[in-house]
Amino acid sequence: MDYALQTRIAERPIYADSELMKEIDLVKGNNERLVMEMNTGYHDVAAVRAYLKSITDQAIDETVTVSLPFYTDYGKHITFGKHIFINNNVLFVDLGGITIDDHVLIGPRASLITVNHLENPADRRGLFVKPVHIKRNAWIGAGATILPGVTVGENAIVAANATVTKDVPDNMIVAGTPAKVIRKIKINLEKEL
Structure with missing residues (x-):
């Protein structure tokens, strides 16, 4: 991960005509070539x-499986854990x-x-960023959308087509738009037959 840039963009606006935006666009352009080749x-x-590995500038564990096509716009600010499965047509x-922590599942689309x-119409082409964190053993359903600043808790499930606007607590299932907690997951430490 490009920590230097990550620090420079955290919690502050990035204006469309800034030098920072030009720097971001250069990285994005190279990433687009790699994603298209992939x-x-x-x-x-x-x-x-x-x-x-080329897209993120990080080693990718051999237990990570990503089905193609996979899309990312910037690429350098993704961190993958281990034992991850990402289905096809996912967008980062x-x-x-x-x-993305260990043992995460992410459904198609x-x-x-x-x-x-940015909200102000005069600055609308500018950007504001907040990180997304998917914790260990979470499952993101098909077509779900996780919005800026959201953390999906450990073992949590985001139902298909949900739009997640707030953090999801550990061991909970959320559904809907905007997503709301629908119930707690029953934890059974033994595998079901």
Whole structure:
């Protein structure tokens, strides 16, 4: 992860005509080339991990599986744990930072968004970013959207097509738009047959 840039953009506006935005656009342009190469044609799991290593500038554990196509706009602000499965057509808008802990499952067409535009119409093309954190053993359902600043708790489940605007507590299931807690997960330490 590009920690120097991450520190410079945290909790402050990034204006469209700024030098910082030009720097971001350069990284984004190189990332787009890598993502397009990765998503064109067939690549085995090892080749996908090699592309992800180039995109994120980090080692990707051999237990990480990402189904293609996979989309990211910036790429350098993603951190993957171990034993992760990401289904196809997932979108990471990661300028604000996306952390995926161990044993996370992410369903097809899910979107993790860390970027928002500025409210003032005169500055609307500028950006404001907040990180997304998906904690250990969480499951993000198909088509779910996780918005900037959200942490999804350990073992939590985000139902398909939910829009998550607030943190999700550990061991809870959320559903709807905006997502609301619908119940607590019954924890059974023994596998069901």
